[in-house]
Amino acid sequence: MMNKKVSSKEMASQASEVLRDPDASAIQKSLAASVLSQASKGKQTGAEMEKIASEVLQNDRYAEKTQSLAASVLSQSNKENGKPKQSKTSASPKKD
Numbered sequence: 001m002m003n004k005k006v007s008s009k010e011m012a013s014q015a016s017e018v019l020r021d022p023d024a025s026a027i028q029k030s031l032a033a034s035v036l037s038q039a040s041k042g043k044q045t046g047a048e049m050e051k052i053a054s055e056v057l058q059n060d061r062y063a064e065k066t067q068s069l070a071a072s073v074l075s076q077s078n079k080e081n082g083k084p085k086q087s088k089t090s091a092s093p094k095k096d
Contacts, residue, residue, distance in 0.1 A: 011072045012039040031069035038076045045077040
């Protein structure tokens with residue numbers, strides 16, 4: 001199932017600014033790159049980036065801009081009932 005959620009123009013613009021900022025942290029740049037990659041339909045947040053974004057939101061040491069990027073990344077994830085959707089190709093075989 002294709003993810004139909006996309007980053008807003010405002011968040012994409014903010015992410016672009018972060019990527020051009022030489023003083024932006026590595027975590028900000030990673031989150032910003034994820035936000036920008038989701039600015040068009042069909043892109044889905046990867047599990048590792050979801051984990052990073054979740055950790056950022058659970059830690060108030062991060063700057064507001066970093067948390068905003070993390071929230072945007074998580075809002076694009078394709079989850080139902082709190083669990084990531086598994087694609088048919090990545091499903092693990094059933095054990096007997």
